[in-house]
Amino acid sequence: MTASNATLADTTSSSTVTVAADRSYPVRHAAEAVAVPLVSLLAAAIAYSIFLLALGKDPQEFVEVVWRGAFGSWFSVGNTLQRASPLLLTALCVALPAQLGLVVIGGEGALVLGGLAAAAAALPILSAAPIIVQVTMAVAGAAMGALWIGFTGWLRAKRGINETIASLVLAYIGIALFNHIVEGLLRDPASLNKPSTWGIGDANMLGPIPGLGLYPGLPVGLIACAAAWVFISRSTTGFAARITGGNVRAAQLQGLPVARLMVLACALGGACAGLAGAIEVMAVHGRANASLISGYGYTGILISFLARHNPIGIVPMAILLGGIGAAGGLLQRRMDMPDATTLVLEGMIFVMILAGETLYGRIKWFQPRGPR
């Protein structure tokens, strides 16, 4: 809801009256979008410190260990960015449909089936040039994801089926289908105790970024987020999508192709998640197996909401959660804290950021000033 208010505020800010009267408003408006989440994070930090004190742990040591595990060295930074990378794409699977007011939470299904489609598409052309194999895999993964989530959009647009429930149920079906195929039709008979498809071969694997040693999915995720931002905020289709998100009836009265927009946004989001699965297969696993079902699709929901469905906001939020994940291991080892304590931290951040939503538009300093 707030996202649509913000977009409406965007459009008023570009109207001549306010800009002429209040030149610093766009800066303050942007500052609001940074300050509010930071205040929320601070509140979460305070709440979590109390939790730590109750456990008899030292919050300062906690901050030090998190810093060291997530950002303190080049290795830690790489670890954080690698964990963030797939989340950039799965968050887009939520953020793109969200522009139309759709809450799609089934990215996990698109991711695993995208990975499976990629692994399957590589099989007949294993001896081709690696770049051809990789492009084929990426296209197959994205297409499969687009089909899967696009179907959710179609069900919503044409049949009026709630997209949240439909996408979630389709994610369960997708995972079951994935397991069935990996353990049956496409199973490499040599994978006895961990059923997997045939491998794509070392030559066809996507290596780390030369010189930086970073996960190859990172630039793809960043480009996708930037492209999604341009698409949403600078294209007419994106504008139409936001209008639909603001008020479906108004959009229909304007003659906007609401049904087509819904299917398109869902398909694009699904393509991102499917691509994430394909990259996981190309860069990490080398084959499709149960390792793909590791919850990236679900964490993407959290990130998109934290970023208020803003594709640029997804980047810092994904890095934040990636950093918590990267530091989580060190926390277990250095402070002897169970893994669940990082879940508590994530939960507190989520609650505080959502609670912080209510601050938007309430702090006067950030609001348009003008001659009244």
Added chain:
Amino acid sequence: MPATFDLKRRHLLQGLAGSGAAMAIGLPRPAAAKDLVVGFIYVGPRDDFGYNQSHAEAAAMLKKMPGVKVVEEEKVAETSDVEKTMESMIQLDGASLVFPTSFGYFDPYMLRMANKYKDVQFRHCGGLWDKSKHPMNAGSYFGYIGMGQYLNGVVAGHVSKTKKLAFVAAKPIPQVLININSFAMGARSVDPSITTRVIFTGDWSMPVKEAEATNALVDQGADVITCHVDGPKVVVETAERRGIYTCGYHANQASLAPKGYLTGAEWNWITVYKSFVDDMKAGKPLPNFVRGGLAENFVKMSAYGPAVPEAARKNADAVHAQIMKGGFAVFKGPLKDNTGKIVIPAGAAYPETAIELESTNWLVEGVIGATA
């Protein structure tokens, strides 16, 4: 409202100063330079009353050895996460011996790290290491626990009144099928009319399905149950509540079922870990491939529960003594599967170490259920 902004900025600056100071002074190293740092990685929680706990119990024993520092991380996914965890243990904790304990950690994750960190020793639980393909600083250890399940079956066969046993299994893969077959054959060595009904839940940790399966099996008249899932807690507790008997698996679950716990097949990993650590400390090369069963002390049996009658103890102890002599072969031809097909020809006899058993894809006569 500049006041809010100031408050935030001050805290932000304090935070930055704090973390800067932490970086400047550097965190104390976790272990003295000459301590051997051993890393343990678990796929689930350390206190799952199952597979992960069996390893964590051994890690806890290692911690008591002088000159050994143990670092542990739980709930690490079988994805690039586990690579980063190994790397983090090596880079940030100085680990020189790493035990990734979950089967799915081996290929490609641990192999990739073993190739990257040649001076670190990696030993994986699962028996996949192959001299012709894999690096020499990597290796495998694994236990044969099938005869433990056979002994479970012997005790269950004596205790059962309905002559119906139950088995809750994760996936129809060779390791699991060997356990089911061994349990059923142990029971049938007492009374050939006994049947064992098996339900596959589809994955290693499915608490809801495990409870449903247990209830369904009790409803069908089973009065002794065992399982092969990562954490037997749910099965054992559900069975105790329903008033039937249980045979444990992975670790000792007697405390969960004080009345119904008969005995159990437990891993005894300290045998393996201590020998690796002793070799490391003595500067000797580590073996690359070790396996063993009851006779080699890789596996042990839980103490008998109060419900086990004297005759059962005597019989099971006698079989146990025979197994301890080594070479005990339960899988003797002619052996039929549960569809009536001969799976082991007349004249053949396979001990638990036989390579033929490692591609088991059948359920033995007397088991009710199907692998697909």
